Amino acid sequence: MGVNSSVTKVTATGTGNLLGLTLTNGYQPIDFPAATIGSANFNATTNTYTVPSTGLYAIRYSYRYGDGVQLRLLSLTGGNPRIGIFNGTTLLDESVFSGANVNLLGVLGVLSLIVSETSIDSIYQLTAGSQLTFQANQSGINLDLLTNGSITTSVVIYKISN
Numbered sequence: 001m002g003v004n005s006s007v008t009k010v011t012a013t014g015t016g017n018l019l020g021l022t023l024t025n026g027y028q029p030i031d032f033p034a035a036t037i038g039s040a041n042f043n044a045t046t047n048t049y050t051v052p053s054t055g056l057y058a059i060r061y062s063y064r065y066g067d068g069v070q071l072r073l074l075s076l077t078g079g080n081p082r083i084g085i086f087n088g089t090t091l092l093d094e095s096v097f098s099g100a101n102v103n104l105l106g107v108l109g110v111l112s113l114i115v116s117e118t119s120i121d122s123i124y125q126l127t128a129g130s131q132l133t134f135q136a137n138q139s140g141i142n143l144d145l146l147t148n149g150s151i152t153t154s155v156v157i158y159k160i161s162n
Contacts, residue, residue, distance in 0.1 A: 006052050006159035008038035013152045027084055027091075027135040030153055041157075049157055051130040056161040061085055061134050062119035065151040083118060083153075086133045087126070095120045123160065132157075 010032040035042040042049050051057070063083045084094040095118040126132075134155050 004158055006038070006041065006057065006157065008035050008041050008049060008157045009154065010035045010042055010044075011152075011154040013150065027086070027137045029133045029135045032134075032153075032155075038157075046131075047133055049132040049155075051126045051128055051132065053159065054128045054162070055126065055159045056123055057126050058123050058156075058158055058160050059085060059132075060119065060121045060156045061153075062117075062155075063136060063151070063153045064117040082137045083120065084135050084137065085120060085124075086135055087130050092124060092132070093120050093122060 012030060012032045029047045032042070032044060032047055034044045041052055061083060080096050082094050082096040085092045097116060097118050134153070136153075
């Protein structure tokens with residue numbers, strides 16, 4: 001039995017600024033360093049995984065910031081923070097950070113208590129040559145997290161069937 005050459009693992013830890021994230025609403029790709037396993041399929045310059053052959057792939061994308069629970073002002077325009085897997089420009093899958101809104105500031109302000117860890121763990125039919133990116137939408141996250149908060153994110157990908 002041969003080695004599964006599709007296996008790739010990438011991990012990044014740092015502040016939002018170090019991982020290429022800004023305060024703009026919308027998805028932004030994570031700046032990952034070189035892959036720790038299976039670097040042949042992951043390009044750290046473009047932050048893309050190139051699917052080596054058509055088939056069924058298992059993907060686990062996890063993302064955590066801060067200590068696991070965050071208090072933030074409710075974002076009236078950007079929605080809740082989320083992570084997503086993109087195949088080119090098409091959103092393949094996403095996960096929204098969960099939480100609860102608590103009115104602690106009176107009529108003018110609502111704070112949200114959010115669980116600041118989420119993941120996507122599923123299987124996908126992918127075509128050889130597809131370019132996958134792993135992105136985060138930081139909408140409504142505490143400003144401090146972009147400069148002082150710790151973020152840990154990782155991706156594991158491997159082919160499970162033709």
